[in-house]
Amino acid sequence: MNKLLQVGIRVQVALATALLLVGLTVLMSFVVGKRSGADLQKQIGLGVSDIARQMADELDRTMWTHRGEVSVLSTLSVLQELEDTQQISSIVNRLSREIPIFTWIGVLDRDGTVVASTNDLLLGANIAQRPVFQYGKNGQFIGDVHDAKLLAEKFPLYNGEPIQFVDIAVPLFNNNDQFTGVLATHLSWEWADNVRKTLFAGQGIHRAVDIFVISADGTVLLGADGALVGSSLELDALQQAQRNNVGWKISTWPDGAEYLTGYAPADGHLDYAGLNWSILVRQPVEEALEPVYILRRDIMAWGLVLSIISSVIAWWGAGFFVGPIGKMARSIEEMKRGEIERLPDFDGAREIKILSNSLNALLAKLTEKDAALGQMEHIAHHDNLTGLGNxxxxxxxxxxxxxxxxxxxxxxxxxxxxxxxxxxxxxxxxxxxxxxxxxxxxxxxxxxxxxxxxxxxxxxxxxxxxxxxxxxxxxxxxxxxxxxxxxxxxxxxxxxxxxxxxxxxxxxxxxxxxxxxxxxxxxxxxxxxxxxxxxxxxxxxxxxxxxxxxxxxxxx
Structure with a gap:
């Protein structure tokens, strides 16, 4: 009878301990995991939005630079007078060789006829109806991304598609301030794709992001390997970028999948006002937030392991734990006060020794985790290459x-x-x-x-x-x-x-x-x-x- 009663108490203690610890573990894991996961998710999102901001800045700086180069070139007297076309041709061909982003440079007379150009392409052709002349004769003109209607057959395909250009044109005036023509340039859009491919290669958890450049009307100008190029996007993240906001959201894209999406406007640089482009950077949610899921899983796993260990100890020690546990409790208090560094070995039942060793091992692991967290914090605040702060x-x-x-x-x-x-x-x-x-x-x-x-x-x-x-x-x-x-x-x-x-x-x-x-x-x-x-x-x-x-x- 006493033996049956003893077994019943042990079962009850074990079950009660297991249920209590599992419940507490689930609750603690939920609270800690949710709070830690939210903080980590925010940091990951900020990283994606920072990539979008850097891409926008790189595009604007490049356009600002080449806009200035065209303006400086237009001040050459030989271009303004349009008399020595042979020297003009030599200048534009050398500039195209030195700065390959200028795929085509043409000098147009006041009637819109090409009098000098890169490799003599379109030489003698009248392109007065093209935007580079129509807008360029009235002042500095920067045209958005477009297909090469007249030059499409002159250049090889890029990624299987016809080459695209961004236009920069300025009017030419002679010394008497008379309009003499237009300096027109076509910048290959390929440079933006190279920036997209190389700018953020190998950046930790963001090494596999897709970067998109969107026009003011929502048309995709540039995407990963041509993805969605030419299509129109309607995303809440895009709307935020068009309102000149920088940030991140979890958005559902046209393929029906959810992506962690960073956004930023390309709103110009210095005196260059920009073309109202928007930059979107996306990464699949499952991939982007994988560190969050791992953190939550580890918290739950460690909690469950601790629950199992404690339940087993309760099962074997229910009959004769009271005395040794009292001693153990006093030792724990001494450890809290800093009087001892680890629990001593207790004489008595094997379960008491197991509990003592388990607690010591747990304390050691917690110490290791504290050190690991300190190392993670150091990594989060420092540049991997130089060791400097970030x-x-x-x-x-x-x-x-x-x-x-x-x-x-x-x-x-x-x-x-x-x-x-x-x-x-x-x-x-x-x-x-x-x-x-x-x-x-x-x-x-x-x-x-x-x-x-x-x-x-x-x-x-x-x-x-x-x-x-x-x-x-x-x-x-x-x-x-x-x-x-x-x-x-x-x-x-x-x-x-x-x-x-x-x-x-x-x-x-x-x-x-x-x-x-x-x-x-x-x-x-x-x-x-x-x-x-x-x-x-x-x-x-x-x-x-x-x-x-x-x-x-x-x-x-």
Missing amino acids: RLALDVYFEHALAHADRHKTQLAVMMLDLDDFKPINDKFGHSAGDDVLREVAKRLRRCVRGGDLVVRLGGDEMVVVCHVGESGEGEATMLAERILNDIQMPFITGGNRVSIHMSIGIALCPVHGKTIDVLLNQADDALYAAKARGKNCYVLASDEGEPSGSKSSLA
Whole structure:
């Protein structure tokens, strides 16, 4: 009778313990998994939207650059007078060779007849009815993506489809301010597809994203391997981008599948207003949110494992646990107070020893998980290539640095740094050599700044330095800029090759030029472009962009 009663109690304790722990595990897993999953999902979504924003910025910067090149070309007197067509032909052919994105360049007289062109294509043809002449004769014209109606047979297919162009045209006037013709150019749309393919290759969980460029009327201009090109999209994410918003959503696409969709507008660059393109970046939800699902699954699995272990212990120890458990409870209290580091081995039933060992193993695993979480946090805040901080680290650091500066009545200097002519290193020596140079640049930058300052890599060869400066913020910031320029200009050795490279720097001061990191980065970025415009290898202070604040010659 007593034996049956004992067995019944053990069964009841085991079942009650199992049900209680399973219920608590499910509840805890749901709450913790939902909260952690939501945070992780937000970070993944922000990563996709950041890709869209970077793609939009790359397109706008490229169009801005080539628009300026066409405007400068139109100021040549030989083009304005339209007298020496042989020299004009030589100029346009050389420009097409040097800058292949200009697939076709044509100089039209006042009647719309082509008098000089790339490889003499359409030479002598009258294209007065084409938009490049109709709009170009009235002022600078930038035409959206279109098929090559007159040149379709002159160029090979791209991805099995006829080549497409973006137009840039400007009017030509002679010295008497008389209209003499139009300089018309066709930019191959292939360059945008190359940006799409290479700009974000191999970026962690976002390495398999699809990037789309959408026109103002919702027509797909560019897609992954031609997907959806020419079709019209109606997505809530597209509507957000057309309202000049940047963000991400989970959207259902025309194929009926759900995608994590980042969106951003291509709203121009500097004085280039843009063509009202929208950028969408999508990734299948199951693939994009896989880390979220893994996190939730691991939380549930570990909870269930703990439930099973505890239930087994309860089954075997129900009859004689009271005494040893009391001792164990006291030992746990001592551990909580820091008096001991691990539970001691208890004499008695085998179940007591199992429980003691299991708890010690669990504590060890929790310690390992804490260390792993710390490592994950470090990875999330640092650039894999250089070990420098990333944009997330910059946002976190700036918030604390700004509070420190406010308390101590000091200033912050935000420097935007960009390597001059870095691409030729990759082209000549390979990307591994370029990576070596970037790592060495990171080391030199760390060497130049103080311990409490921050060096960040935003992407590519673009870096940011945030440092504390005193009341004479401008002087300290420019001294640091000079030190960086002097250090960077020292030769690099990579793969047995001696490489020389220089750097341009834009500087903004907080609170002089702004009190938010976005405003300061924009100010520093504008100053950086001013430094590039002055011949590179120099620094420019945002408040003094009219006069050079430093140059290679003054630092040598």
